[in-house]
Amino acid sequence: TQLLEQSPQFLSIQEGENLTVYCNSSSVFSSLQWYRQEPGEGPVLLVTVVTGGEVKKLKRLTFQFGDARKDSSLHITAAQPGDTGLYLCAGRTYKYIFGTGTRLKVLA
Amino acid sequence: NAGVTQTPKFRVLKTGQSMTLLCAQDMNHEYMYWYRQDPGMGLRLIHYSVGEGTTAKGEVPDGYNVSRLKKQNFLLGLESAAPSQTSVYFCASRTGQTDTQYFGPGTRLTVL
DSSP: OOOOEEEOSEEEEETTOOEEEEEEOSSOOSEEEEEEEOTTSOOEEEEEEOSTTOEEEETTEEEEEOTTSSEEEEEESSOOGGGOEEEEEEEESSSEEEOOOEEEEEEO | OOOEEEEOSEEEEOTTOOEEEEEEESSOOSEEEEEEEOTTSOEEEEEEESSTTOOEEOSSOTTOEEEOSSTTEEEEEESSOOGGGOEEEEEEEEOSSOOOOEEOOOEEEEEO
8 A cells, every 4th residue: 555644744833934744655656746725625736746856836835856756845934824724745656645634724 | 617516515324324426527527536535544545537437446445336427427326334434525537638636625424
């Protein structure tokens, strides 16, 4: 069974702080995605990274795919209350394997 | 353009009862997926379909059946519900050209 472990599971920080969420696996993926999910809704895709070592930026969010395509990180700079939500990574083989999730709460 | 819709939003069943969850998409997507989401376990793939008339098993298919008679609809059936099937169920769809999955709003199912 392929697993994607995310850490931390929970994170509560003050507005303006920086944070990093990690997504790790022993499996190699052809691509890796990050989603954000708000209560009562389905996940919404933030980004897809495809190449080992690739870095993508989306405003204050920076996503990196590991060189070996087994892991990824999401870094948020100067977090805002609007960043609150559940962050999920998903690795693609012939299907999508979702991570265990990181629940982020940003306090004003 | 409604995207992906799911019916119903909430349902409570007794052990042994059956039900069908409906997923509909209006984006002409080829691929459709059913996931379940449980606390601390992310999303797990139940079944998926790569086109009308085709279905395949995912990670956790036991106790579920699916059908895709029309391209826009993907049905998930529980023949004899068990408490272990209490979960939030999400449907998703995508084209064959991109990796972007579009998710529905979910169905919260409780089996007593």
